[in-house]
Amino acid sequence: MQKPKVYVTREIPERGLKIIKERFETEVWSEYAPPPKNVIIEKARNVDALVSLLSDKIDAEVFDAAPKLKIVSQLAVGFDNIDVTEATKRGIYITNTPGVLTETTADFAWALLMAVARRVVEADKYVRTGQWKVGWHPSMLLGRDIYGATIGIVGAGRIGQAVARRAKGFNMKILYYDVISRTELEKELGAKRVDLDTLLRESDFVSIHVPLMKETHHLINAEKLKLMKKTAYLINNARGPVVDEKALYEALEEGKIAGAGLDVFEKEPTPADNPLLKLDNVVVAPHISSASHETRSKMAEMVAENLVAFFEGRQPPNLVNPEVMKVKPLSKII
Ligand code: GLV
Numbered sequence: 001m002q003k004p005k006v007y008v009t010r011e012i013p014e015r016g017l018k019i020i021k022e023r024f025e026t027e028v029w030s031e032y033a034p035p036p037k038n039v040i041i042e043k044a045r046n047v048d049a050l051v052s053l054l055s056d057k058i059d060a061e062v063f064d065a066a067p068k069l070k071i072v073s074q075l076a077v078g079f080d081n082i083d084v085t086e087a088t089k090r091g092i093y094i095t096n097t098p099g100v101l102t103e104t105t106a107d108f109a110w111a112l113l114m115a116v117a118r119r120v121v122e123a124d125k126y127v128r129t130g131q132w133k134v135g136w137h138p139s140m141l142l143g144r145d146i147y148g149a150t151i152g153i154v155g156a157g158r159i160g161q162a163v164a165r166r167a168k169g170f171n172m173k174i175l176y177y178d179v180i181s182r183t184e185l186e187k188e189l190g191a192k193r194v195d196l197d198t199l200l201r202e203s204d205f206v207s208i209h210v211p212l213m214k215e216t217h218h219l220i221n222a223e224k225l226k227l228m229k230k231t232a233y234l235i236n237n238a239r240g241p242v243v244d245e246k247a248l249y250e251a252l253e254e255g256k257i258a259g260a261g262l263d264v265f266e267k268e269p270t271p272a273d274n275p276l277l278k279l280d281n282v283v284v285a286p287h288i289s290s291a292s293h294e295t296r297s298k299m300a301e302m303v304a305e306n307l308v309a310f311f312e313g314r315q316p317p318n319l320v321n322p323e324v325m326k327v328k329p330l331s332k333i334i
Pocket of ligand 1: 101
């Protein structure tokens with residue numbers, strides 16, 4: 001039997017790529033930058049499967065060009081770059097890589113939180129650029145306490161909960177906002193479910209962990225930022241468009257909040273002239289929250305496992321659109 005054809009839009013870690021190459025007829029886009037949309041469309045024409053990254057727009061235009069496409073296996077937990085509704089209509093299976101990146105991503109939310117609250121990046125620059133002329137001063141680079149403060153988790157799914165667990169070690173009061181009640185979190189950590197406005201009013205640190213959807217686009221806008229304490233920090237390592245970046249800049253510039261830690265932006269890569277990058281009370285990173293050697297390898301392995309399961313006629317373990325199985329049952333595909 002002919003091997004299924006797979007197009008992989010970037011060099012993913014070897015642990016997954018090796019499996020894919022062994023099992024499928026594989027082509028990989030080997031440049032560091034993503035393939036342009038027309039390349040994805042061109043490649044999709046002739047393949048049974050795509051391996052995509054969150055920076056690849058996989059929409060109706062791609063699906064229309066790809067009569068043989070059966071599955072898109074995405075190397076990420078978030079899949080807002082994929083038009084899942086359009087995929088489901090056409091009987092195309094979509095998978096992601098949840099779970100394996102939870103702790104790594106939660107670690108990084110904390111890295112941003114601690115860096116901005118204790119001014120780590122500013123302090124590093126201060127020393128390196130020769131500004132450290134006085135050995136010690138009582139008011140040098142003062143930040144804000146983390147221990148014992150209140151953290152507000154916006155979206156208490158897997159990653160939000162992992163962030164909350166770390167907060168327990170810092171003896172923090174934990175508030176969360178979620179569309180569903182997380183009773184385990186309440187029992188285990190004493191977390192309290194509140195509405196978004198209360199969370200914003202009462203938290204010293206607001207950490208965002210919702211997926212990007214129509215309902216969460218600009219969830220944090222000018223009006224919401226106004227509710228936050230002047231001494232509070234906003235952390236976002238979920239998706240950039242959850243925060244209205246222009247409103248965030250204004251809030252920071254006008255001293256309405258104390259600082260922000262951002263791993264994600266409305267447009268990625270964010271342009272070098274993004275005004276947020278001029279502010280010392282903003283710590284930034286280039287969307288690397290899941291970027292550990294261990295986690296990225298596990299993610300790549302999951303990408304491969306989802307493909308292998310599918311082409312063996314089994315339900316992929318991380319199917320995000322299970323309703324597709326009614327549109328095109330597995331028995332009709334393989
Ligand atoms: C990264 O942002 C992911 O969704 O995995």
